[in-house]
Amino acid sequence: MARLKLGHWESVIADCQTCLALSPQNMKAHYYLAQAQLSIRDFDSALDNALAAHKLCAATNDKSLSAVTAMVLRCKKDRWADREKKRLRLEREVEERMLDLLRRDRDEMLMAEEDEIERKVIEEEANEKIATLSGVFEASRTQSQKKREVPDWAIDDISFDIMVDPVITKTGKSYERATIMEHLRRHPSDPLTREPLSAADLRPNLALRQACEEFLEQNGWAVDW
Structure with missing residues (x-):
């Protein structure tokens, strides 16, 4: 418990795993292990251990059931938030790549065209495509970044x-x-x-x-x- 308060996560994980190897039904070991794993962003393992702790709590009607339930929900919430962050980062990378391709295509067409009127048409159409694509991604981002939390x-x-x-x-x-x-x-x-x-x-x-x-x-x- 002292190591948990001090934030010595790896030591807590090692201690809890040793304890569980000897006593797989130790609820507190699962609970503390979940806290430590959550702190190092091992979300899947943290959730597995939080659920194991909850199952043991429910079976014995342990007074810690409320706290363990809160830990389960926190693990689920943090895991979803992490996945959402990665999804948004990937979406941004895709957006930048697509916009870059449109800009390159526009510039190449402009370089190949000598007629000023045609160049103006090419530039206007290309810029409209770029603006439209940016708008689509921005609308998607605004919608997805709304606060998501299950009451x-x-x-x-x-x-x-x-x-x-x-x-x-x-x-x-x-x-x-x-x-x-x-x-x-x-x-x-x-x-x-x-x-x-x-x-x-x-x-x-x-x-x-x-x-x-x-x-x-x-x-x-x-x-x-």
């Missing part, structure tokens, strides 16, 4: 996916129908309180379902969250 109320706490058919339990907590039904097949109890719970106790959360549908309608990227 907590839309996320199922079992699968960590956005909900499409949420149901509500006796305690007022909502889950995705498929995931809570799978949970009840294995453990006929409330995931949070551990009190008895059956499929008959579940009710459709129509208001939340409508909200999730509207969110997905405007944010299709959230399907892959």
Whole structure:
């Protein structure tokens, strides 16, 4: 824990991996390992360990479940942000390459044409193409750079996916129908309180379902969250 606070990530990773080799079900080792891996931008591994920690937490009803759940969501968010950053960089490189080709084509045509009127036409048409292409990329960039974040109320706490058919339990907590039904097949109890719970106790959360549908309608990227 001290090394984690000091930011000695590689040492934390080595210690946690040694611990897990001896005790694969050590929840804290998975949790600390996820934090360290996230700090060195190993997003996939961090998410795997955060999910492992969450699974162990849920199985034992550990009081750290909320913190571990938050770590899972943070791993998913940071991984998406990293991928989005790379996508935007690649898009910029493609844009610059295409614009450069258009400019070269324009300059070559101008050099080959001696008639001033034709040169003017060539230059105007080429510049219009360049401006149009730049506008297309800018519009795409503006749209993609809008803040993308899945609200907590839309996320199922079992699968960590956005909900499409949420149901509500006796305690007022909502889950995705498929995931809570799978949970009840294995453990006929409330995931949070551990009190008895059956499929008959579940009710459709129509208001939340409508909200999730509207969110997905405007944010299709959230399907892959």
